[in-house]
Amino acid sequence: xxxxxxxxxxxxxxxxxxxxxxxxxxxxxxxxxxxxxxxxxxxxxxxxxxxxxxxxxxxxxxxxxxxxxxxxxxxxxxxxxxxxxxxxxxxxxxxxxxxxxxxxxxxxxxxxxxxxxxxxxxxxxxxxxxxxxxxxxxxxxx
Numbered sequence: 193x194x195x196x197x198x199x200x201x202x203x204x205x206x207x208x209x210x211x212x213x214x215x216x217x218x219x220x221x222x223x224x225x226x227x228x229x230x231x232x233x234x235x236x237x238x239x240x241x242x243x244x245x246x247x248x249x250x251x252x253x254x255x256x257x258x259x260x261x262x263x264x265x266x267x268x269x270x271x272x273x274x275x276x277x278x279x280x281x282x283x284x285x286x287x288x289x290x291x292x293x294x295x296x297x298x299x300x301x302x303x304x305x306x307x308x309x310x311x312x313x314x315x316x317x318x319x320x321x322x323x324x325x326x327x328x329x330x331x332x333x334x
């Protein structure tokens with residue numbers, strides 16, 4: 193009985209901690225119209241990001257990411273685990289040797305520095321919404 197009580201207390205403490213991390217921006221409502229997004233180029237490949245909350249260079253953040261039509265990324269990974277929703281366009285995502293064709297409304301989560309390749313299909317840019325659990329980086333495969 194003592195062990196199950198300790199387990200309940202540990203789970204409650206963990207959930208409480210997780211809730212406080214996720215609510216780090218509690219009290220700060222954010223409403224942005226598409227026209228208010230501030231896109232910034234990320235390098236010269238036509239990729240752009242529009243930050244929504246957090247600082248992409250310093251910690252957990254949420255942002256829109258745009259891949260231009262025709263883009264094919266080399267194999268790479270990101271240090272931070274991240275959750276992604278495809279907003280527009282069509283993408284082929286290769287993860288762990290499996291190819292996934294994803295369109296608007298599709299969701300994926302990449303964890304543990306999962307290597308992947310992304311290819312924009314068709315002649316429409318792909319726009320994602322990303323929630324990264326840490327600073328955003330791109331680490332090319334060697």
